[in-house]
Amino acid sequence: MTRFSFLIFSQKALQSLCLMMTCLFLPNLVSGQISLPGIQPKQPSIQSETGIPEQRAKVESQLAETQRQRDAKLPNNHDLPNADAVSQADKQRLLDRLAFLQAERIKKLDELAALQKAPPPLLSSLPQVQALGDFPPYSAIAVDALRDELDGQLDKLQGLLSGLQIREVEKQTQLEQKRRADEALRLSQDRFANARGEEPKAQAKLAQEQAELRQRVAESELAVLSIDEDLLKLKASQMRVLSDELTRVVKKALAAQQLTETDLNAQRTRMTALRKRLSQETAKANERRRNHERERTKLLASSPLPDSKEGQRLSVLDQALITDGIILDGLNALETLTQIVYDAWEKRYLILSGGNLEQRRQAQASLDKIYQGLINRKRLSQEQRNSAQAAIREQETRVANIAPDTAEHNQAKELLALFNERAAMYDRLELAANRFERQLARWSDDTAQATNASLSLKANQVGERIFSTIQSFWQFELFSVDDVSEIDGRKVTVSYGVTLGKSIVAILLFVLGYWLFSKVLQGLQIFLVRRFGISDQLASVIRRWVMILLAIGLIVFVLNLARIPLTVFAFMGGALAIGVGFGTQTIIKNFISGIIILFERKVRVGDIIELGGTIGHVTAVDMRATTIRGFDGVEALVPNSSFLETQVTNWTYSNQQIRRELRIGIAYGADTRVTEQLLLTAAANHPSTLKTPAPEVFFEDFADNALIMVLVYWVELGPKLAARSVDSDLRHAIYQQLTEAGIAIPYPQRDVHLNVTAPLPVSVSRQAKEI
Structure with missing residues (x-):
């Protein structure tokens, strides 16, 4: 008896320990922070364990047993506690879920078996391949249709691969759920084995049955995911083989494609029919718009109140007119796009028909220009489409919040229908732009790959492109100016364009002229000093003022030479006046002070001055500031106004x-x-x-x-x-x-007197004794 009690105690202790460990580590296991080796079960593999027929028969028997358990009547006992009643309801829901998963597993197995037995798709069975023909050259239209099929196959393959990635993530999650279901089943089995008494044993039995059902549900969900993964892998494998074969055919056809005049006429006929349909749609949209305008005019004549039925109808008509305008604009854009598409086909015909190099280059440049314009148009269409989608979502929310079968609800539904029409037109525009963009991108790639010119021709092409780029850059117009001149008593307005090339030429001419004038005036300064005995300071002042006058004249000459009118700077008059009045007052003050210093000659180059704690030689007197080189070699730039506003000490003013x-x-x-x-x-x-x-x-x-x-x-x-x-x-x-001479230079001497009131202690250290 003691041994049996000890065994029961040990089992309960072990059970408590397992529960505690589960509570501690289960959150981390769910979040993926702790991985326990040996706990995760192996992923089931349908292909490796048994055949599909055997698995199907096994699942069918399991489904029959599940349906029998589900259809069995629950115990008709109204005296059961609420907890037991809830457990029985949970058990019934688990049986329903298990039956559904087993039926889905049978369905997936049948689909997998059918896919395995079905022959792989043949490339020759595709209509696009049959339309291509057996011998080159191949029609460019047929090659385009074949490439459309290849793009579709690649999109499907990408979708299958994305589905496989999603299934892999779901499978890992399901494995974790099955592991927890296995742990829960083992814990329920332990509780049932340790239960004592009829009622605890019945509750433990019911909990064990629920745990078993959850474990079976987890296994069934994992099995369905595995079969679905095998289906996606098989489909992706077949799709990859077909895509690879189709890619090889496309590469072969691209090298031998041609666009005949018959094909071009066929495209012209197709575009004409498309424009005709668009014209019919435009006529219907115009008629609808006129009807809305007549109805709106009639309602406005009665001056309806905003909250009345007529006022609500008027607001709907306003939105309807906006929608009609958007539809008409979209139809016009589609018609314009149709004409652009046909123009692009003509350019492609010039490229593929074997014209001369210059014609092909111009055609390719036109295609590139059309492509860039299409990108801009597509970006605008996408923005409009996003705005329409946002309006639809907002209106759907309003419809959902209004009571049905009311005037407000009907009005909101009409507005929602109008918003949907706008979005449909934007979707139509974007779809047409996407198709044409894909075609243009293909044609540009084909032209780049088909170009097999010699090295000299490629060099000429590169040179022409560089020259064209430089020319367009040089002739880029920054802005234009209107100059009014009087001819024969009449005022004639002439527009001058200021290009980037003119501006660069003007800047270069000004820099060159300024450099030449500076060199000439430096020689003139030396000549004045040597020939006429003028001081360096006065000669420097003369050189500076002459340089300012020459610079102004040079600016006017360069602008006239580059045909840049002086009226270009007329718009800056107000800004310059404000800048002179506020921003340049300090500069002007220093400028005038520098002129006074140069002419008054109270401070000259070479003087030693002291100003505000700065002492040194004056090395330069400029228009704005004076440079002072201190005795320590540091140069200080002092504003000229400081020499007139503060006290200056000149050590060498009259003599040195x-x-x-x-x-x-x-x-x-x-x-x-x-x-x-x-x-x-x-x-x-x-x-x-x-x-x-x-x-x-x-x-x-x-x-x-x-x-x-x-x-x-x-x-x-x-x-x-x-x-x-x-x-x-x-x-x-x-x-x-x-x-x-024996004369000493003394140093300070001090007498120190100590006033000691108590005897000082004296001791001899060990170091002193050793010494």
Whole structure:
């Protein structure tokens, strides 16, 4: 008894552990985050296990058993608990689902068997291949029909391959569901084995039957998916073989296709019949539009209220007139497209009929132009179609939200019908454009593949295309200008086109003329300085002003030479006036300040100035800013207005002589007269110090640690002389002479007094002992 109790306890513990693990890992298993090896069952393969007849017989017996269980009467016991009643209803639904899947499996097996027994499709059985003929040359129209068939086969093959991918994803999901159904069945079997008592055992039995049914349903769904996958694979295999054979036939026919005049006349006849049908449709649409206009005019005469029945009808008529206009525009577009299609056939006839190279090239260029125009038209049609579809969806929502059999509901349905007519016309336009676009793309590819010219001809073609591209680029018109001139007392308006080529020529002529004038004026500046003794600053001002006048004249000359009228810039007058008034006030202020500086000559090139903390040589005085090169080599661009608005220190304004001072401290007790002579000797011996004014030495002060002597001397600044280098040389010489004379240069000395109120602790460290 104890052993049996232990066994029951162990089973319950194991069952609890399994439930806990399932609760922990089942969400991750569903989401694909955890993969457990050995749990997933093998994918069933109909072809490898048994034959189709044996499987069909097996499934038929399973279907009969399922139908027997489904048709069996449920226990007629009204005293069952609600949970048991719900479980019985779930069981009945599972049986219905299982019967449906088994019947679907039989149907799929029959379809697979029929497909396996059916002979593969023959290429010669296709009407398009039969219409092609046995011997070349082949009709281009028949080749087009064959290529349409090939495109259709390839589209079907792509659809089958996409279906296989979808089935593979569904199969993986179904495998996961079957794995969970197997786990649930094992858990229900354990619960039934551990149940004690009649009522718990009956509930466990019912739960086990439901788990078994779910497991069978999962197996049946997986089997149906597998059969469906085998069907798609077989169809795709047959379709791939047929497509490959058809592709080889198309390649062979393309090399020998021709378009005869008879074929062209047949296309002309077909296009004429199509235009006739379109004209009939246009006449009917016009009659319908006139009827709507008459009805609308009649309703407007009665001045209906918006909420009345006549007012609602009037709003419907407004939308109907808009729809009539869209239909008429669409029919006109289709008629125009028909004419374009026929023109394209004529161009194709020139290409395939073997004309000269130039004619074929022009025909191909015309086809390319038609193709680009068709792409733009198709893009517009797609946008209109999308807008119509959005209006249809919105109107369908309105119809669904209005109570039926009411005036508002009927009005909404009429509007929905009108929106559908618009969408149908847009669909018709897009379908026609797609067909023609596919034809044009094919013809362009055929022409590119059929071109087998020699290297010289290809080079000529490339050269002509490059020249044509450059010519179109050169003659591209940027804008046109109307120039009004008076001839014989009458005002004549002449339109001038400003092309890209004219603009480039004008820019190049201006750059070349500006470069030549700058070189000539540089020589003129040198000539004025050397021949007439004009200063460099004044000569630079003259050169700049002459360059400005020449640049203005050059602009006018270049514009007239390139036949660009000056009225081109008339539209910029207002913008220039505003820009001069607001945006260029600072530029003009600096420009005028630069002119004043150049003429007043208070600041000249080569002067040493100090402005706002910047000290250096003036290297250039331009119209807007003045360049100052500091002693550290950094150049600063100072606006010209700053020289007129702030204080400027010019070290070399009247002359370039500046005074420098050196302070030297000597020790107390030294002979000051001897020191004075030594300082004067050092200053006199330096080649950069001026003799007039002569250097001077002053006994300046009794300092704390030294007697202060000051050496004052003068130097003349220049581009090759730096005052700091003179100071450095004099300090070297003074230090050497004072040292030789035994005159010391003291340094600061301080006496430190310690006021100790308590004895300081003194200890000897180990390091001190070792020392």
